[in-house]
Amino acid sequence: MAEQSPSQTVGPFFEYGPIYGGEDILVNEQTSGERIRITGRVIDGEGAPVVDALIEIWQADANGIYNHPADPGFANVDAHFRGFGRSETVNDGMFFFKTIKPGAVAFDDSTLQAPHINVHVFARGMLIHAHTRLYFSDEAANDHDPVLYSIEGGRRKTLIAQRENGPDLSTYRLDIVLQGDNETVFFNP
Amino acid sequence: MTLVKKLSSLNWDIHPPYIYPPYKSTVRRGPQKPLIPLPYTLSELTGPVYGDDDIGPLDNDLTRNAVKNGEPIGERIIVTGRVLDDNNRPVPNALVEVWQANACGRYIHKGDQHDAPLDPNFRGSGRVLTDKNGEYRFTTIKPGAYPWGNHHNAWRPAHIHFSIFGTNFISRLVTQMYFPGDPLLALDPIYNSIPDEAGRNRLISIYDHDITEPVWALGYRFDIVLCGSHMTPFETREA
Numbered sequence: 001m002a003e004q005s006p007s008q009t010v011g012p013f014f015e016y017g018p019i020y021g022g023e024d025i026l027v028n029e030q031t032s033g034e035r036i037r038i039t040g041r042v043i044d045g046e047g048a049p050v051v052d053a054l055i056e057i058w059q060a061d062a063n064g065i066y067n068h069p070a071d072p073g074f075a076n077v078d079a080h081f082r083g084f085g086r087s088e089t090v091n092d093g094m095f096f097f098k099t100i101k102p103g104a105v106a107f108d109d110s111t112l113q114a115p116h117i118n119v120h121v122f123a124r125g126m127l128i129h130a131h132t133r134l135y136f137s138d139e140a141a142n143d144h145d146p147v148l149y150s151i152e153g154g155r156r157k158t159l160i161a162q163r164e165n166g167p168d169l170s171t172y173r174l175d176i177v178l179q180g181d182n183e184t185v186f187f188n189p
Numbered sequence: 190m191t192l193v194k195k196l197s198s199l200n201w202d203i204h205p206p207y208i209y210p211p212y213k214s215t216v217r218r219g220p221q222k223p224l225i226p227l228p229y230t231l232s233e234l235t236g237p238v239y240g241d242d243d244i245g246p247l248d249n250d251l252t253r254n255a256v257k258n259g260e261p262i263g264e265r266i267i268v269t270g271r272v273l274d275d276n277n278r279p280v281p282n283a284l285v286e287v288w289q290a291n292a293c294g295r296y297i298h299k300g301d302q303h304d305a306p307l308d309p310n311f312r313g314s315g316r317v318l319t320d321k322n323g324e325y326r327f328t329t330i331k332p333g334a335y336p337w338g339n340h341h342n343a344w345r346p347a348h349i350h351f352s353i354f355g356t357n358f359i360s361r362l363v364t365q366m367y368f369p370g371d372p373l374l375a376l377d378p379i380y381n382s383i384p385d386e387a388g389r390n391r392l393i394s395i396y397d398h399d400i401t402e403p404v405w406a407l408g409y410r411f412d413i414v415l416c417g418s419h420m421t422p423f424e425t426r427e428a
Contacts, residue, residue: 001197002277002414005391006383007204008365009212011350013298017288017314018352045217052300058236058358068235070357084237105231118232118358125214127205127382129363131227151225178218188224189198189233189359189417 007128023086026099030080033062033100045179049093053123064103114141205382251329255312263292263330274418279323294333346373360417
């Protein structure tokens with residue numbers, strides 16, 4: 001085994017590095033699926049907005065297929081959807097994505113997971129990123145999701161984005177709380 | 190088909206903790222509750238895939254990719270190395286993104302208030318894909334050290350930020366590359382947040398005279414090891 005390279009903070013000045021622009025919009029006109037907006041605020045342990053965080057998301061297409069060769073459905077993936085997005089937070093700590101609602105993904109050979117988006121949080125003051133998930137408030141499958149079920153009941157809500165119907169497209173809102181009583185559930189991958 | 194759900198996970202003996210008080214802003218930003226174990230599903234076994242179409246012809250040359258009216262100022266260097274997984278296998282087609290201060294220690298970012306000159310011909314960012322052997326290579330200017338507000342008279346050692354996408358979402362890594370012999374390393378809380386001395390040493394690039402180009406640029410080697418290595422479903426099928 002080779003030893004892993006240690007993580008270091010993304011720092012405050014990533015805007016001209018991994019931010020190339022346009023990565024907060026994951027869809028084009030040909031992408032299949034229900035257009036949605038994902039938004040939320042990153043909040044620190046004192047309740048203050050984190051204005052220099054970088055949020056990365058990774059999700060399946062509308063049929064629950066990841067655009068990656070390890071997905072058994074890869075041959076049928078939506079070619080107009082890579083499934084990766086990136087948004088920096090700004091002055092109010094808000095991030096923003098325009099994407100599609102993903103389909104359900106297999107948990108194992110016989111069980112499905114509720115539709116979800118995988119999330120990494122980077123920021124100045126975070127020496128290593130945090131890994132979380134975003135689920136959707138209007139999915140009955142949340143009640144049977146094996147990952148949500150593994151979390152203590154009171155904390156599951158920190159992963160469930162609330163749907164707000166809009167005139168053009170619906171918005172799902174989920175704040176990411178880095179610390180404190182309402183700390184978001186973070187995973188040990 | 191049975192997916193192999195065993196991946197090497199983050200080794201917390203090697204990575205810095207979320208909260209490291211000498212780096213002050215970790216105190217209010219680091220998660221404090223226990224992390225929840227995550228089973229490996231397709232969500233973790235997959236990740237964004239990049240190809241040559243994602244890379245522009247000058248993206249790997251920071252001395253040329255933002256030129257306006259001349260060459261950037263500073264010591265030209267070549268940085269090269271391999272991206273490996275922790276089974277010691279090369280990671281091909283890994284997207285490596287880099288960003289850094291200029292030779293004077295100033296970022297082009299609007300939030301950088303350090304009283305040092307911007308270089309009109311240097312943006313300080315680039316990206317490159319690893320080849321089939323996991324190798325990447327880019328040309329840049331050696332960055333300068335710069336002061337920051339963490340504590341009285343705090344200076345960051347010269348560094349280049351690295352962002353690497355491996356073969357899946359678990360293997361994601363953001364880190365920093367340092368330079369050998371930098372006296373500021375011993376004083377830097379970000380560098381010293383890494384608990385293990387061998388781990389700290391792995392973030393220091395190696396000066397390699399074989400990488401230099403005569404009468405043009407000096408050369409540094411920096412290898413990167415990602416977690417999240419696993420057998421792919423294709424390999425289990427063949428086995």
